[in-house]
Amino acid sequence: MDTYKLVSHLSKYFKITYICFDSGLPKLEVLGVNIQYVSSMGGVFKRAVRFFKTSFYHLKKTHDVVFLDYFHGCSLLNFFSKSDIILDYRTGSVHANSLKRKIDDVMRAVEAKFFSRVTVISDGLRKKLCISPDKSYILPLGADVMSKKPKVFDVPRLFYIGTLNNREMYKTISGVSLFLKSNPSFKSSLTYDIVGTGYKGEEVKLQEMVKELQLENNITIHGRKSHHEIQPLLDYCNIGVSFIPITSYFDHQPPTKTFEYVLAGMVCLATATIENTKYINDNNGVLHKDTPEAFANALQKVVLNFDGYNSNAIQNTLKTHTWKNIASQFKAYLDNE
Known part of the structure; x- marks a missing residue:
């Protein structure tokens, strides 16, 4: 691509x-x-x-x-x-x-x-x-600027797009569950849209996990979607999830999604790989370890700082990376x- x-x-x-x-x-x-x-x-x-x-x-x-x-x-x-x-x-x-x-x-x-x-x-x-x-x-x-619509930072509306292969996305689902247990007031409003495909059965496993944790009203596993189909999500969501396992072989791989989220004006929740640490800072997101607990804590930090975020300011942090x-x-x- x-x-x-x-x-x-x-x-x-x-x-x-x-x-x-x-x-x-x-x-x-x-x-x-x-x-x-x-x-x-x-x-x-x-x-x-x-x-x-x-x-x-x-x-x-x-x-x-x-x-x-x-x-x-x-x-x-x-x-x-x-x-x-x-x-x-x-x-x-x-x-x-x-x-x-x-x-x-x-x-x-x-x-x-x-x-x-x-x-x-x-x-x-x-x-x-x-x-x-x-x-x-x-x-x-x-990345291209995939959304120019200013984001509203009121309740968490998370978005992930990318492969499901070897990404340990189940940890983000567990992280959302932990966050909601600590913040029950968001149980009726938090959404998390996951777009992408993986090996046979990968989507099914995530869907079963969502059901097991009783998060069907919060988390949607969409599978493959065209750009046209995801545009409403890009305009609506305010938090982009760039979850990549922290390993020696992923450390030097700049993730496309990190740039896509930030250039769309979303706050980026990103695992602290070597490459992500070059681009994510307090002005455009939060870095965290690749565990459910760290994901939940990072999400908590983002929500507490909702009043301090501005879509245009977020986009400007990576404007040279179009x-x-x-x-x-x-x-x-x-x-x-």
Whole structure:
């Protein structure tokens, strides 16, 4: 999605061909961009063959820039390109198995050596993958302003959007339960909308937990929703939940949702990962540990400070992190190379 956002904003300056897999979801369209969809049908090998075949066809042509989002084996493309390739890392390995995670990151570090130019989402990830600053550029994460409606800070209206995989979202549900036990006056007014999907059964587990804690009137598990469908929630909710387990492999991953919430004028409840601590402060949110108790305490702190929050002031804390600004800076980098 990061690459798609960059393409959307850079299309006014460049003639762009964008190659991606067809995942079966509604196809995206960007004015002036030639989007080449590659079928994702069949096994891993068949999909890889199709993708490489399409990529080889386009790499035979001369381009000013080839921007490559990292995947295993991507260094092979460097041997067939007539143009210089910039390799981009949006993430390190987040595999739950520590051995597989280490092997995965070693592969990422090795493949980076085959490219003369590399972009990385954060300096922490650049150091982790041992990529030289001399040949790399920090291409940070950003977000679009998804809501311009000023938020009303009266009762807690929480919102989460993102994957449910490996995010331990059940801790936030437990945290809401703890908060309501300490603040029963909000039992009839607090809402928490969770948008996103996960592995098979993940949504069901969360729904069962909501029912077990008797929070059906407070918490809604929506599943997958389109941007159009979530717009009313973005306009209505006043607290964004950026809950990411505090681990070594998530620490250097700037979360998109943190930027989305703040730029929408919401207060951000964020776990204290290394990256979140760079962006969340008393003016736009509260940092906390990744436990239900810490989540409940952070929510309590937000509610006690409701009178001190202002949507415009919150948005201004990260106003330089819009995709428009990031794309403009990246264009300047490309022009100077």
